[in-house]
Amino acid sequence: MDAETRDRPHLGYFEGGEHRFAVRVYFEDTDLSGIVYHAGYLRFMERARSDMLRVAGIDQRGRMEAGEGAYAVADLAIKYRSPARLDDDLLVVSKVADVRAASCIIHQRVMREHDILTDASVTVALLNAAGRPVRQPREWVETFNRLKSGEE
Amino acid sequence: MDAETRDRPHLGYFEGGEHRFAVRVYFEDTDLSGIVYHAGYLRFMERARSDMLRVAGIDQRGRMEAGEGAYAVADLAIKYRSPARLDDDLLVVSKVADVRAASCIIHQRVMREHDILTDASVTVALLNAAGRPVRQPREWVETFNRLKSGEE
Amino acid sequence: MDAETRDRPHLGYFEGGEHRFAVRVYFEDTDLSGIVYHAGYLRFMERARSDMLRVAGIDQRGRMEAGEGAYAVADLAIKYRSPARLDDDLLVVSKVADVRAASCIIHQRVMREHDILTDASVTVALLNAAGRPVRQPREWVETFNRLKSGEE
Amino acid sequence: MDAETRDRPHLGYFEGGEHRFAVRVYFEDTDLSGIVYHAGYLRFMERARSDMLRVAGIDQRGRMEAGEGAYAVADLAIKYRSPARLDDDLLVVSKVADVRAASCIIHQRVMREHDILTDASVTVALLNAAGRPVRQPREWVETFNRLKSGEE
Numbered sequence: 001m002d003a004e005t006r007d008r009p010h011l012g013y014f015e016g017g018e019h020r021f022a023v024r025v026y027f028e029d030t031d032l033s034g035i036v037y038h039a040g041y042l043r044f045m046e047r048a049r050s051d052m053l054r055v056a057g058i059d060q061r062g063r064m065e066a067g068e069g070a071y072a073v074a075d076l077a078i079k080y081r082s083p084a085r086l087d088d089d090l091l092v093v094s095k096v097a098d099v100r101a102a103s104c105i106i107h108q109r110v111m112r113e114h115d116i117l118t119d120a121s122v123t124v125a126l127l128n129a130a131g132r133p134v135r136q137p138r139e140w141v142e143t144f145n146r147l148k149s150g151e152e
Numbered sequence: 153m154d155a156e157t158r159d160r161p162h163l164g165y166f167e168g169g170e171h172r173f174a175v176r177v178y179f180e181d182t183d184l185s186g187i188v189y190h191a192g193y194l195r196f197m198e199r200a201r202s203d204m205l206r207v208a209g210i211d212q213r214g215r216m217e218a219g220e221g222a223y224a225v226a227d228l229a230i231k232y233r234s235p236a237r238l239d240d241d242l243l244v245v246s247k248v249a250d251v252r253a254a255s256c257i258i259h260q261r262v263m264r265e266h267d268i269l270t271d272a273s274v275t276v277a278l279l280n281a282a283g284r285p286v287r288q289p290r291e292w293v294e295t296f297n298r299l300k301s302g303e304e
Numbered sequence: 305m306d307a308e309t310r311d312r313p314h315l316g317y318f319e320g321g322e323h324r325f326a327v328r329v330y331f332e333d334t335d336l337s338g339i340v341y342h343a344g345y346l347r348f349m350e351r352a353r354s355d356m357l358r359v360a361g362i363d364q365r366g367r368m369e370a371g372e373g374a375y376a377v378a379d380l381a382i383k384y385r386s387p388a389r390l391d392d393d394l395l396v397v398s399k400v401a402d403v404r405a406a407s408c409i410i411h412q413r414v415m416r417e418h419d420i421l422t423d424a425s426v427t428v429a430l431l432n433a434a435g436r437p438v439r440q441p442r443e444w445v446e447t448f449n450r451l452k453s454g455e456e
Numbered sequence: 457m458d459a460e461t462r463d464r465p466h467l468g469y470f471e472g473g474e475h476r477f478a479v480r481v482y483f484e485d486t487d488l489s490g491i492v493y494h495a496g497y498l499r500f501m502e503r504a505r506s507d508m509l510r511v512a513g514i515d516q517r518g519r520m521e522a523g524e525g526a527y528a529v530a531d532l533a534i535k536y537r538s539p540a541r542l543d544d545d546l547l548v549v550s551k552v553a554d555v556r557a558a559s560c561i562i563h564q565r566v567m568r569e570h571d572i573l574t575d576a577s578v579t580v581a582l583l584n585a586a587g588r589p590v591r592q593p594r595e596w597v598e599t600f601n602r603l604k605s606g607e608e
Contacts, residue, residue, distance in 0.1 A: 006469055006476070006478075007476055007478050007547055008466075008478055008545060009466050009478040009479055009480035009545055009546075010464075010465050010466040010478075010480075013462055020462070020463060022462075022463050022464055022465040022466075023465055024465035024466075024503075026499075026502060026503045026506055027335045027336065027337075027341065027502055027506065028335065028341060028343070028499045028502060028503075030335050030336035031331045031332065031334050031335065031336065032216070032331065032334035032335065032336065032337075032338045032339075032389075032390055033216065033221075033222050033224065033331075033336075034336045035224070035283070035336075037331065037332060038194065038198075038224070038225040038228070039191040039192075039194035039195055039198070039332070040191075042190065042191035042194065043191055043482075043484045046190075046191070046482060046483055046484060047480075047482045047484075050482055050483065050543075054543075061542050061543050064184070064185065064542075069185075070185050072185065072187070072190070072232065072235070073190040073232055074231070074232050075230070075231050075232065076190070076228075076229070076230050076232075077228070077229040077230075078227070078228050078229075079226070079227050080224065080225055080226050080227065080228075082283075083224070083283055085336075086336055086517050086520075087506075087510075087517050089464060089465055090465075091463050131187070131234075131235055158317055158324070158326075159324060159326050159395055160314075160326055160393060161314050161326040161327055161328035161393055161394075162312075162313050162314040162326075162328075165310055172310070172311055174311050174312055174313040174314075175313055176313035176314075176351075178347075178350060178351045178354055179350055179354065179487045179488065179489075179493065180347045180350060180351070180487065180493060180495070182487050182488035183483045183484065183486050183487065183488065184483065184486035184487065184488065184489075184490045184491075184541075184542055185483075185488075186488045187488075189483065189484060191484070195330075195332045198330060198331055198332060199328075199330045199332075202330055202331065202391075206391075213390050213391050216390075237488075238365050238368075238488055239354075239358075239365050241312065241313055242313075243311055336520070337520065337525075337526050337528065339528070339587070342498060342502075342528070342529040342532070343495040343496075343498035343499055343502070344495075346494060346495035346498065347495055350494075350495070368488070368489065373489075374489050376489065376491070376494070376536070376539070377494040377536055378535070378536050379534070379535050379536065380494070380532075380533070380534050380536075381532070381533040381534075382531070382532050382533075383530070383531050384528065384529055384530050384531065384532075386587075387528070387587055435491070435538075435539055
């Protein structure tokens, strides 16, 4: 790996219609029961969704800086199957499951090798600056539909 | 209020079979979209559940220090209806909805005055030190059943 | 305590020129070593500073919503003397130590009964929306000088 | 990059006696003022220190699991020079500055390209399970001294 690559944070990628994004567990993620705090997985999954937008070419930061709002989580259901621990290398696998006018449903699972530690269904809605749901730009809907159908 | 009371953190209480616990929104809870980060509500709800155990006389810390494990979230579904903002005074209202051998289901909603900002159903399971579900102590089950039936 | 008071989050107060603010340790604050994660104390101290501004009548949220920026930490030195643990009731004691045109220095210590767990010196600077230091409003400087001299 | 490498989280490395570790800014790291929350840099720097131990071959998790304690931050001074924002790619550069019997001093700076955003001096002390400082294992002291002198 060259120097430039080595100084770059981890970036995810698509494969087989799924987005794959690696996460490592640090002290900050654990609690005194010795395992990852349950809200920590939501942070891992949000990193993965942000990276998915980046790879898909959707410029959420630009939209925010233009004062036009951003995606927010509207609904989330998560099942905790097995705990992650300090120093674990995890993989968040994300798949666009449904695309609507103002929202998307994304299925995400956090894996450690072949084990599913948690899996979740997350509805994200595009909000305007006032916090109201708005239609997603047409090209974003097309992008999400492409991702849903397994094209990349 | 006397000095001793003024130097004590907020403590929740039961009323009408529901546990009520106040939370204030600080900078740490917000993100750059100006509202509370979605994982922040899970922290608020966990504070409320910990306080509920305290009021109900269930000594989770003692159990943990004896190396006998603790409650962990097994399943969580949450709906985000309206956002909380910096300096908001919130109230987490929690209700025991179901009691099983090794787990409980708790319904929680985060209110700002009369508005429900989020509501959630949370399954917590008692795990032993090895992370496996174990039967809850009989007196804890009795306590939860009392709370479920609306006694305090 | 009446119902309204019981549903209100903890609020701090001034006594003898010092601001006192209580904090309780929850799961979210700990890490797998069983004690409060070192960055957690910065969150506790920030809650106390926000509350200090509130008690002193300084409306930071109003200024932010007017697009005029906010206080940011410019410099921080903290000494960790003794660890806090789950369920501990802590008290953050804050004292304005110095007031300059665009910044203040605040001394803060986190106590558990008579033990100092951490103590810190924090410089906060008022930034405009572009992130540059700006002079604090004259009435805010007067307020901080009053607090510094031990008036309340 | 092959599949195995692409599914691996970012790992840091040593160069010229300094440890380099990349971090990307996500929503979770920001607050409503639009920049990284001040305690967030402590999390970034702790990830870098954990990775530095890993590269240096020091097995802190093994020690913890053997019930022999872990490193804890004893003292920290940090200067915030310029803010980081959403989607920024940062680099945490760490250098062992001093090695004592029971502690080390590590200098860390968070960079965005050629700009120093924050720099800090962090004293970490090895604690036993009871929370008391203990002498570091001789081979760890030797490792840190090698790192300090710029060998890798």
